Amino acid sequence: MNIGVGEALLIALCGFVTVFLLLIFLIVVIKIISAVVRTLPAISAFINRMFHKGGDKSAAPADQAPAAPAKEEEKPSKPWDGKLQLIDVDEETAACIMAIISDETDIPLDELQFRRIQAL
Known part of the structure; x- marks a missing residue:
């Protein structure tokens, strides 16, 4: 054909x-x-x-224990002075966290303000 x-x-x-x-x-x-x-x-x-x-x-089961009160966050005694506060976190880990947040949110790192990074 x-x-x-x-x-x-x-x-x-x-x-x-x-x-x-x-x-x-x-x-x-x-x-x-x-x-x-x-x-x-x-x-x-x-x-x-x-x-x-x-x-x-009132619909909650009676045998359920009451919820524990929420733990109050530590409040700084003075206003934020512009410095990053690291609590139980080394500088390298904090830098990685800041870079990941900047990348995921598509916000340049110089436009973000980190006040405190704390290990949970």
């Missing part, structure tokens, strides 16, 4: 169109999946706030 040049070009064009349509379809699917994954933490936090924040306290 011999095909002419015109038919060969038409078949090639159909192949190119098919490939590009599938690539566009994959781009759309990836964008949708990434949007869903990006919103999952927000959705999860919203659901947790909705069910746990204003929940009925």
